[in-house]
Structure formats: C-alpha cells, structure tokens
Amino acid sequence: MEPVTETTDLLALDRQVCFALSIASRSVIALYRPLLQPMGLTHPQYLAMLALWQHEPLSVKELGELLQLDPGTMSPLLKRLQALGYVNRERNSHDERSLVVTLTPAGRELRAQAEKIPPAIVSRLGMDLEELQDLHAALTRVIKAAHSPDDR
Template identity: 55%
Template sequence: MTAQRPDLLDLEVQVCFGLVAASRRVVALYRPLLEPLGLTHPLYLLMLALWQHGRLPLHRLAELVHQDPATVSPMVKKLESLGYVTRRRDPADERTLSIELTDQGRELRRSAESIPVTMMDRLGLGEDELARLRAVLDDLIDRSRTVPD
C-alpha cells in the first residue's frame, strides 16, 4: 500500500501558512517581555540592529530588518519619542538620515539581555537547535531573494 500524496493546496502543506502561524505565535510570546521596555516586536528588531551596529543611516537600518525605509521611518520616530534614539541629518549629505542610540537606548540593552534566553526556555530550544532553525530560515530568506518578483 502506498501513502497518498497530500494535496498541494492543503493549508497545512503551505510554507507560507507555517511561517505565518509560527511567526504570530513566537511574536506573541515576546510581547510580555517587551511591553515593560515600551517596545513592540518591530521596535525591538530596530533596537537589536542598533545595539549590534551602532549609528546607522536609515536606509541601512531598514535593510538590516528587511523593511523599506518608509516603513522604518515612523518606527524610528517612535523610538525617538521614547528617548532611545536620535535622528540627525548627515552634514556631508543632507539626504542621509542617521539613527543613533541615546544613553537611555544603550542602557535599555541591559534590560533586554535576558530576552533571548527567556525565549529559548519558553520555546524549549537549545542553542544547537536554535542555530539549526536560524540556518534554515536564513537559507529560505536567501533563496527567496533570488526569485524574481
């Protein structure tokens, strides 16, 4: 007896469904950890990029979080209103807007340091398993970039 092949249009077979469902669940688990810091998950991603790289032009910050500058700009304004970043025009090129952490933004990093370990515990993921998952996701991201729109 041969196993029947699943219908390729079954919801459970869709890569997009698995990614969206997993993303929503994981982001929801971040929420109670981020709310005390005044951050949403998208704002947290911007802060992670700034903690890692320091001052960044807006367009580079947007690239790092795989967003358009027009999407990132209002989020940066929110971070500025929270006192975590400053926005400054580059004197050498007025078209370039640089985003830089404030002292308060750098200090926030200490409060966020426990988040990755807490999330690993909540998800029951060890470091090796997390690294394998990241590698699969990175590969998927790279493959999707090579597909024409």
C-alpha cells in the same frame, strides 16, 4: 509531514510551508510581547534597537536595509523610538539628504534589560540551542531562496 503520494492533496492547508511559517512567526512574536512591554517596545522597534546596539551609528537607509523594511515603515518606527528617548535622528554632516540614527544614553542602558529576552525566549520555546541554530540556518536559506532571482 507525510510523504507525497498520488493521493496527496498538494493544497492541504497543513502541508503548506507558507502556513507553517506564518503561524510560527505570529506565535513566536507573541512570546516577545510581554517581555518587550515593560520597555515600551514593539517587536519591530526591538529589531531596530538590536541593529543599533550592534552597528550604531546607522543611516535610516542602512537600518531599513538591515531590517528589510521600506522607508515608509522606518520613519514612524524611528519617530516612536525617538519619542521614547531611545534614539536620535540627525542630518549627516557629510550628506544633508541622509539621516543618521544614534542611540541616546537611555537607549544604550536599555540593552542591559534586553539581554534577558533571548534566554527567556529559548526557555519558553523549550528547544535546545543546537535545534534553534539549525532552525535559524534553515530559515536563512529560505529567506535567501525567496529573495534570489527565479533562474532555476
């Protein structure tokens, strides 16, 4: 990005962080589509499976918080994963108001296929691991700043 001067147009599209993030997000998610298609997963469903492979069992509320998705988005996503045979949703025996999400044997087996995805994405992006880790750290800081109260 060019340095800011008196003549810099602060509203130039190519200077906007939001524009770069939006294009990067859509572009990277598009790289996942052909890799997820054989598993029958969308990118949000893949993220849910990643969370479950790491933290199972999870309540629907906990899963939504991890993924930063609202309940209205979580319900159809989980219904589709259940229809695919990857998860079960059952009432919590300690709290009937809560639904617990667990992996089915097919959902657990899917992990082996999914383990091929991260290396394929790294290869496709053509960036070394350190560069991707730095990008991840920078994006994590952006997310944290965007979610923190505006008290500056």
